[in-house]
Amino acid sequence: MRLNAVETLLMNNPIRAAIQRRFEAARLLAMGGRMDGGRALEVGCGRGVGVELILDLFGACEVDAFDLDPRMVERARDRVRRRKEAIRLWIGDATAIAVPDARYDAVFDFGIIHHVPDWRAALREIHRVLRPGGRLYAEEVFERLIADPLWRRLLEHPQQDRFDAARFEEGLREAGFRVVATRSLWDRFGWFVADREAA
Ligand SMILES: C[S@@+](CC[C@H](N)C(=O)[O-])C[C@H]1O[C@@H](n2cnc3c(N)ncnc32)[C@H](O)[C@@H]1O
Numbered sequence: 001m002r003l004n005a006v007e008t009l010l011m012n013n014p015i016r017a018a019i020q021r022r023f024e025a026a027r028l029l030a031m032g033g034r035m036d037g038g039r040a041l042e043v044g045c046g047r048g049v050g051v052e053l054i055l056d057l058f059g060a061c062e063v064d065a066f067d068l069d070p071r072m073v074e075r076a077r078d079r080v081r082r083r084k085e086a087i088r089l090w091i092g093d094a095t096a097i098a099v100p101d102a103r104y105d106a107v108f109d110f111g112i113i114h115h116v117p118d119w120r121a122a123l124r125e126i127h128r129v130l131r132p133g134g135r136l137y138a139e140e141v142f143e144r145l146i147a148d149p150l151w152r153r154l155l156e157h158p159q160q161d162r163f164d165a166a167r168f169e170e171g172l173r174e175a176g177f178r179v180v181a182t183r184s185l186w187d188r189f190g191w192f193v194a195d196r197e198a199a
Contacts, residue, residue: 001115002069004156012075017049020110024191025053028108028137031181032193034059038105041065041129043094043122044112048076054108055085058137064099066092094122102131109138114146117158123175132199136177138192140168145188165190 003011010016036059042050045065054060062085067073070091080087092098094116107126116122126136143162145151152159163171165184169192172179177194184190 001117001156001158007155012047020049021053024110024139025057027183027191028139028193029057031183031191032135032137035106037061039064039103040106040108041097041099041104042108042110043097043126044068044109044115045076045089046072046110048079050108050110051076051080051087055083058106060106062086064088064104066090066097068093095125097125097129099129101128103129104134105131106135106137109136109140111139111141113138114141114162115157117160119163120171120174123171123177127175127177127196130196132196134196135180136192136194138194140190140192142184142188142190168192
């Protein structure tokens with residue numbers, strides 16, 4: 001589901017970028033470590049700050065990224081235009097990722113899977129495109145916040161079949177992941193590192 005006008009503003013500003021860099025990505029890095037080379041995918045890349053973090057902080061040497069919203073992909077393109085690394089951006093859907101199986105060493109989700117009505121299908125797709133032994137780094141928003149009346153008034157999210165930490169972990173396991181580390185904050189935000197089992 002695309003962002004409404006309020007969330008578009010919340011996502012596209014320097015404060016959001018600083019939170020993503022200093023808090024969200026830093027926590028995933030502490031939990032899951034660097035990649036140090038390799039090919040990564042970001043699902044729901046928004047305006048492209050995550051692509052920079054995956055290169056600079058996590059050490060990927062190649063990043064693919066897509067978003068459902070063409071305007072976000074345009075913003076991401078502008079943002080990474082001068083980068084020298086191999087970066088490929090496209091418009092796409094996390095429930096049908098247009099790449100062959102086992103392509104990536106790591107997949108990154110900075111807060112997008114809670115936007116996907118069939119979030120379990122997105123986890124299955126992420127599992128499919130990871131190589132055996134590859135790693136998912138996910139930062140997510142839980143049902144408790146999505147169902148909050150003020151939050152609902154301001155923002156637009158799918159409301160059916162949302163998840164808390166336990167249900168997201170269960171979804172990861174059902175998709176075939178081994179959960180390596182989890183953290184949560186106020187029962188509203190969660191961080192997950194999970195591996196596709198090695199063959
Ligand atoms: C909360 S924003 C996060 C954007 C970015 N990851 C960030 O951290 O700034 C969620 C993003 O997911 C995208 N999105 C929603 N549903 C999607 C789907 N099914 N497939 C890919 N992207 C999706 C939205 O267009 C939006 O850019």
